[in-house]
Amino acid sequence: MAEVAKKGLEGIVVAESKTSLVNGQEGKLVYHGYDIETLAANAQFEEVAFLLWNERLPNKQELEGLRASIAHEAALPADVLAQMRQYPKDADPMAMLRTAVSALAMFDKDSEDQSVEANRRKAIRLTGQITTICAAWNRIRKGHDPIPPRKDLTLAQNFVYMLSGKANSEPDLTASNAINVYLVLLAEHGMNASTFASRVTVATGSDMHSGVVSGIGTLKGPSHGGANAEAMRMFLEIDEPENVANWFKTNIKEGDRRIMGIGHRIYKALDPRAAILEQHAEALAKSSGNLKWFQIAKQLADAARADSYFIERKLYPNVDYYSAIVLYTLDLDVDMFVPLFAMSRVVGWTAHMMEQFANNRLIRPDVNYVGPMGLAWVPVEQR
């Protein structure tokens, strides 16, 4: 008897990993031994990258070394920038990112080198370059020249600086700090779909750029990274806090829509990242003087939390729910939310790919054939 297929591979363990623990019952997330709450309160994004790539925190000199390397490597090849100027301005930014990262491989002298050292260099380079691509694209598509990265800034500061439109200006501190927390929270998350896709890709012996391209393509979907933009579009559709109750009744209770940013395959308790982001979303909204979007999100989450359908299925806000409010309050375009997720998750993808390379075996699951057998061949003219 063939084994019954597990739809969505739910509950299937596919690897041993030292990168992160996701405890869905308790709502706990740990990056290589450190609780996510501790990292969100203290860590610079580069510290988290060092932790995930090296299985320990850096000392001061190592942290500065990694920050400087990422900032140095963040510059894009002129040919890739020239290509980006040719992309359709209304392209989906994730399609743009997938294409630009694929192009980067052809300009990277390490691209086909599978040594440990080359993979580390590529992890650093891709982390810097993806941030620059995101910021540059947001300017190119609006008809502005991209601003090159600065060598003295952290990745979060560089992103805010390159996006700002003011060359040689100092990046806004509140925005840089908020982006830093966002990047720390999104960097790694067990065997999520995009991480799995990147591990499957390199397990064939393919290269790290291909693995990142697979990760980007997978993250793009609304059941994964695409949910942050969809959550914001939903809040925009609701438009006013007083519309929440009616929207919930019409679209969720009486309709067949899902609340985007709610529910998770692993978390059957509150996603710890959502709890942290809720606080940041509220603080940012208060300081911006516009609480409306936060109030809509909060009221909708409260409506779901009080509803038996959501209670029975253990559906809580996930990371994408309040991150939508954080990013919107920072004035980011909604369709840039998913590329921002990729800016962070590239660190987790590359950490997992390095783990895969270190103990590789082709990932090749099985399938139960349920089609017909023994059919007779009928020539095409007779079909």
Ligand SMILES: CC(C)(COP(=O)(O)OP(=O)(O)OC[C@H]1O[C@@H](n2cnc3c(N)ncnc32)[C@H](O)[C@@H]1OP(=O)(O)O)[C@@H](O)C(=O)NCCC(=O)NCCS
């Ligand atoms: C994340 C997600 C894809 C997980 O999917 P999954 O583990 O395969 O769970 P399922 O899609 O089987 O959902 C389980 C049940 O909860 C319901 N459900 C799940 N998420 C829901 C949501 N956001 N709103 C309303 N109902 C939801 C499903 O309808 C299903 O109900 P049923 O048992 O009566 O059929 C799903 O919760 C979802 O679509 N959420 C919205 C998108 C999102 O925020 N994605 C980002 C994840 S980090």
